[in-house]
Amino acid sequence: MRTRITLLLLALLLVAVPASAQQLFDFLGQAVVPGIPGGMLNMDSIVNDPAPGTTPIPLDFANYEYTMVITNLQLISGDGTSASPQNYANGTLTIFEDNGTAADYANPATFSDGTAILIGTITTLNRTMFTATLGSAAGWVDWVGGTHLDDIAPVDQLGWPFLTGISARSTVIEPGYDEQWDGKCEPEEPIVDVEEMSWGSVKALLR
């Protein structure tokens, strides 16, 4: 019995060793921002390989393009100034995997095609503009769906920070959009892959 407990503890240690590299979904995109409460914020962006950091779940950047899209994030209150940051809630954040159509800001639909590998709810987001053209936004995401949701342990699926810088200079804004958003969505601590293994295989590791 004592041996089994020891083996179990050793197995947990082996499987639960945290990753050392920083984990993040790094994105660069364009947002449409509402003018009055009740309006919806939407964003289209491309997810880049953050090497030498890593993405929180394995992504195949060599063969696929990954896009991150915000839809229907509702402006609740605020005018966006430092004295009155805008408060948003209840939007959807989706990461798509696609090897068909290249993302093109002239055709926003190219950002939301492919397979939705992660679908999240943006529970809250605050957007502040420090000047007329420079600002930032910070919010929280709960992952609730997508084909790769199970790659994240349930305990790690909630409460991911979403953080972005905002530039509204005309030279960086694509037609049809209001702002450039450059940021990341990441777990607060590195998460680890879950690997299913038979008890026999675990014991074999320790022989």
Place this chain on the structure above:
Amino acid sequence: MKKTIPFMALALVVAFAMPAFGQASAIDYYGYAWETGGFPPSNPGDTMIFTGVGVAADPVFGVDFGVEELTFYMYDLVSTGEVPIGGGTVMINYTGGYLEIYRDGAMNADWGIAPPNPTSPSTFVDGILYFQGSFNSMTVFLDAAGYGSYEGTLDGLGGTMIDDVCTGCVYTWGGNFTPDTGAQIPDGYDLQVDGVFEIEEAVSTENTSWGSVKALFN
């Protein structure tokens, strides 16, 4: 002959005034920064240092991230201290400072912990100097929750980018940062930084002799 000269003059105007890029060309980067004395607060005389990596670049830069990395080293930015601007937000202006970007086939960037350390900044300043610039301005805005944004402009001093991509350009450095709560930051660094390096208003100029100009149309 009289018709030829106005035509050539018009052609020259078109040739030399055409922007090199239709819009700002950019390199997306992220990394980690620290300030002597810690951050926040940013006290007068504190110095900001940043090491980072590029994760995407416009095709004009010709960077293949599969075989090389772009690394960033920002240093010698001296804080003038925090100035409250309302709503719990402070503004910090920096003086001096340089930014260097390297192309490195070794792909060995490593932040380590407790910078400066044996790998940071050393693994961010190896390779070929792609860009070196001096800051004309650098301003940081920090909100009450510890999040913020920054923006600055640089003069290009050297590096192969200036020769290969654009001379006489305006270089802009901007992005956001996140404190050690809510972000994964290596021990000893103060901030996670994520931003974009841009070349703006890229109108190239090139000095040439009149003979050389005429030769273009012969």
